[in-house]
Amino acid sequence: MADLSDAIKALGTSRARDRIGAQARPEVMGRIRGRRRRAGMAYGGVTAVAAVALTVTGLAMAPAPTPAPTASPTPVPSLSSALEYATIDLTSELAQSDALQLPSSYGCGKPVPAPDVDGAPVDGAFTVTYDGAALASQGLTGGVEGTLDISSSFDGPTRVWTTAPSAMLVRDGVVVGRAFGGTPREDTVVDIGWGPTLQYVWPGYAYGCGEDESWIPLEAGQYDLVLVARIDSTMQLAAIETLEQHSIVLLPPEMQDYYQPGSWECERMATSDMYLPISCGVARIPGASLDLAAGTATIPFEPSGFEADFSATFVSEPVTVTVAAPEVVEEEAVEPDPYPAVVEGTVPVCGQPYSYFETSEVAVTDGNTMTPGEGKISLGLWLDRMEWDTATIDVAASGELWLLTSAEIPQEDGSSVWTTELAGVASITVPGDRSVDLVRFDGPASIDLEVGPTQWCEGYTSAHVTEAYYAIHHTLTDEHGSRDIRVPLWTSWW
Incomplete structure (x- = not known):
């Protein structure tokens, strides 16, 4: 059941949570397996794929946690007796997406995030340069380069989640595009004197905002571009790490109702290599509780290594950039399936290959x-x-x-x-x-x-x-x- 585990884990970039306990329909698989050539739009002949150069210097950052292909329900990690607790709003963006990834819709349709490091033991400043011809030799039209120099005042080892710089495109003060997908939050333990330099290069193109527009090229024209980076160390993220360790995933309250402790689905998932909705698996974590009426989950976490509770947002000054018109790449139209399908009113016969079979819910x-x-x-x-x-x-x-x-x-x-x-x-x-x-x-x-x-x-x-x-x-x-x-x-x- 590795496919389902992976799908549930990818909640931030798809609505896979809508398909917990389900597999791809045969007619869908038939189309996936068939030959598909679709017309597309591209920048410089690269179809709908953002190429972002990102380097990190002066920092040893651990890779973002990645779930194993399958998540065995037993054994589960134990927690020490000295615990702290965090309450997570199941309707919040943190619960609605993969918490270890900044979603592609971050900031979309809203004013530019305000810089905010008040009370945080970290500080930093962006240096941004814009030279429209700087990357012409590489076939790129951007020329925006940004460097974020971080300083810190930690007293000892502290766990932080760092989101690397990413570009937002702004018009009339509102974020209308971005040049990133879901940006991972890199989880690492830092110490006294931590001071990385984060670098970013914008290659000159951007995509629309929101899930439905995430790979639609942004309309050509002039925009303000700002770079945004985050460093977080919150109890909620620490609690979500506890859920990760126990192969449990958050769902919004209206979906939790369908997965009740003791139900057939919960029992089935608990004995399979799958991530469990929290309403099924809350009993796995001593001290955890779920309040569906309030729409919250209270989760324990190990306080060791968690020495601060802060969220810091770094935002560069805007620079005016020109987004080039995407090149329309005319490819072969979608080819019809070379074999018929079995749909309502069709009876299969011997010797005839079929592309797929339509089936019932x-x-x-x-x-x-x-x-x-x-x-x-x-x-x-x-x-x-x-x-x-x-x-x-x-x-x-x-x-x-x-x-x-x-x-x-x-x-x-x-x-x-x-x-x-x-x-x-x-x-x-x-x-x-x-x-x-x-x-x-x-x-x-x-x-x-x-x-x-x-x-x-x-x-x-x-x-x-x-x-x-x-x-x-x-x-x-x-x-x-x-x-x-x-x-x-x-x-x-x-």
Whole structure:
């Protein structure tokens, strides 16, 4: 389940939190695996990728913590008896994004952040130079170089999180663009006399603000450019490190409601290599508490190495710069899938490769779902979506079991396309109750099926089967009403 762990960990740069407990749909995977060439916009022929030169001198900085591909739920680190506690607002930006990364939307649509080092044991000053021709020999149009010299007055070893300089583009006093993605907060322990020099070079291009515009080139023209850097040492960041150590992730209050301690989903995730929502895993951390009504989490942390509580923001003086118009790169249009898809109203046939199979949001979660063989089987049904509490599923009296195989087919242009093909088909009937009531807290509800003998396509046997889809018409009734679904049940690893 490494893919899910990685997805949950990337909360700051995507809405992956919306898909906890879910995997990519087959039709999505089909498109990912297919050949895609999209028209794009680029600066100097580089399509939508910011190239930022960043050097750090005079400072040994530890790399930002990176989770292992899988996070084992046991054993978990123990905490000492001498603890301090931090309360985190689950609606705050700190909780809404990866806390160890400054989000790409930082400052967007707001006035330029004000410099603020009051009360902090750190100080610093930016030196910014602008020479429009300085980088012309490198094919760049920027010419802005910034240096931030830091001084400090720490009394001893202290843990800090440093966010390197990044560029904000400003118009009429409001941040409208930036030349960075999510900037990592570098976690390190510093000591007396700490005084790094942070350097930044702006290559001349920028992107829009907000998640939806994060890789859309900023409109050409003149802007004020400011450089911003941060140094933080807060109890909230120290507490979030505790969550990291216990493989726990924060979610906003409205999402915590769906993951209740003792629920099937919580129990399932706790025994898997996954990060847990805090509402599932708060019991892992002695002394931690969650108040959904107040929208807060109180988390203990080790005070050792945490000698200060401050946030310092460094902002350069603005310089007027010119953002060049992006070069429109006309590439080949999106090529159609070379193979058809199986969608509503389509029945697969032997010998035909398919690009993907459209499937239902109702998923098969357990039971003998792969080449079950002839006879009676029991399937667990579940809903593959984020927000729901209860639902009823009514299935037809009969349908088909499609046994599928996958193959990578070379193309004339040297590329290859992953396809799915029918390997065999069997009849299925529902001998008993055809209505299933789902309660999310309790987990999947079972339905019994009778599977007939398999009719194999020429050249295929059970050894070739990689997926099994239950093509049976069904009606889903939930808070949105009732709707008939005439595509197969989705087979989930849940």
